[in-house]
Amino acid sequence: MKILITGGAGFIGSHLAEAYLQRGDEVYIIDDLSTGSLDNIKALQQNPQFKNRLFLTVNTILEHHNLLELTGICDVVFHLAAAVGVRYILENPLESIRTNIQGTEKVLEMCAKFKKRVLIASTSEVYGKHTHAPLVETDNIIYGPSSKFRWSYAASKLMDEFTALAYFRTRGLQVIITRLFNTVGPRQTGAYGMVIPRFVSQALRDRPLTVYGDGRQTRTFTYVKDVVEALMRLMECDGAVGEVFNVGGTEETTILELAQRVIALTGSASAVELIPYEKAFGKDFEDMQRRVPSIAKIRALIGFAPRVDFDGMLRKVIAHMRNGS
Numbered sequence: 530m531k532i533l534i535t536g537g538a539g540f541i542g543s544h545l546a547e548a549y550l551q552r553g554d555e556v557y558i559i560d561d562l563s564t565g566s567l568d569n570i571k572a573l574q575q576n577p578q579f580k581n582r583l584f585l586t587v588n589t590i591l592e593h594h595n596l597l598e599l600t601g602i603c604d605v606v607f608h609l610a611a612a613v614g615v616r617y618i619l620e621n622p623l624e625s626i627r628t629n630i631q632g633t634e635k636v637l638e639m640c641a642k643f644k645k646r647v648l649i650a651s652t653s654e655v656y657g658k659h660t661h662a663p664l665v666e667t668d669n670i671i672y673g674p675s676s677k678f679r680w681s682y683a684a685s686k687l688m689d690e691f692t693a694l695a696y697f698r699t700r701g702l703q704v705i706i707t708r709l710f711n712t713v714g715p716r717q718t719g720a721y722g723m724v725i726p727r728f729v730s731q732a733l734r735d736r737p738l739t740v741y742g743d744g745r746q747t748r749t750f751t752y753v754k755d756v757v758e759a760l761m762r763l764m765e766c767d768g769a770v771g772e773v774f775n776v777g778g779t780e781e782t783t784i785l786e787l788a789q790r791v792i793a794l795t796g797s798a799s800a801v802e803l804i805p806y807e808k809a810f811g812k813d814f815e816d817m818q819r820r821v822p823s824i825a826k827i828r829a830l831i832g833f834a835p836r837v838d839f840d841g842m843l844r845k846v847i848a849h850m851r852n853g854s
């Protein structure tokens with residue numbers, strides 16, 4: 530099969546590309562390298578087994594011609610190109626909204642033109658400020674005011690979901706929507722705010738681990754290879770078309786527990802430093818206090834169950850970062 534991955538040089542996209550290349554497929558990547566990086570796919574490009582099966586186009590998905598040609602060539606499309614990371618979104622609000630809304634609309638338009646099945650990577654952010662758990666795909670959503678720019682990301686991804694579902698309903702486009710819950714693993718960078726690579730990097734340098742707020746906010750982390758397997762299986766499942774799925778782990782963890790676990794697993798001399806949100810992000814910031822998925826829907830459809838547990842994923846990230854990558 531020919532697989533198009535927008536954002537294929539990103540953290541999740543590069544793992545997805547690798548999985549398809551290992552399966553023997555041809556992979557076409559389009560990436561503007563804004564938050565993605567050539568380093569993420571260097572090993573794939575240099576692997577003789579993947580020779581002549583990996584094709585990279587460095588361009589934005591907002592540019593018409595490349596996207597038109599690539600969508601025409603490929604059998605299915607994974608749309609992962611998006612502005613990612615809380616810090617990145619706060620620092621680049623306009624560009625993030627444009628990439629997420631206009632970029633996704635372009636991808637959907639092309640997929641509709643060529644009748645190609647498309648999987649959209651959405652996010653657990655779309656649920657907003659809930660404190661109950663677990664979050665079910667049909668739950669209401671709760672956002673803060675538009676002065677708090679964090680929610681622009683949630684709102685823009687929600688618009689992506691609406692647009693995709695509208696293409697499904699009105700144009701018969703085969704869309705699958707996945708809400709990813711804090712995906713982690715090797716090659717994820719802490720540069721855009723992601724907590725695990727930041728904590729591991731701090732711990733390996735014996736620097737204080739910067740826990741924002743009181744550290745009692747929770748997340749449910751998911752190992753990237755579990756996410757990739759879920760995306761591939763959903764893409765092959767006719768029952769997934771027109772549906773929204775949570776893709777996430779099962780172990781809810783406070784950020785303080787995470788920091789302590791990273792210190793224990795690295796054997797670091799680091800301490801934990803609590804940093805007020807205002808100091809970390811300015812006054813117009815609100816965090817999500819709790820984020821736990823229900824994975825009943827995806828489990829029922831494709832038997833999804835994460836294989837790598839919390840300690841397992843931390844160990845893999847630590848090993849990767851210790852090797853200097």
Ligand code: UDP
Pocket residue numbers: 614615711722723724725727728739740741742746748784816817
């Ligand atoms: N966080 C933290 N210290 C950091 C980076 C993040 O305490 O150096 C917190 C952040 O405030 C949030 C959680 O870790 O409560 C997860 O943050 P991340 O940016 O990884 O993901 P998201 O907020 O999108 O879930």
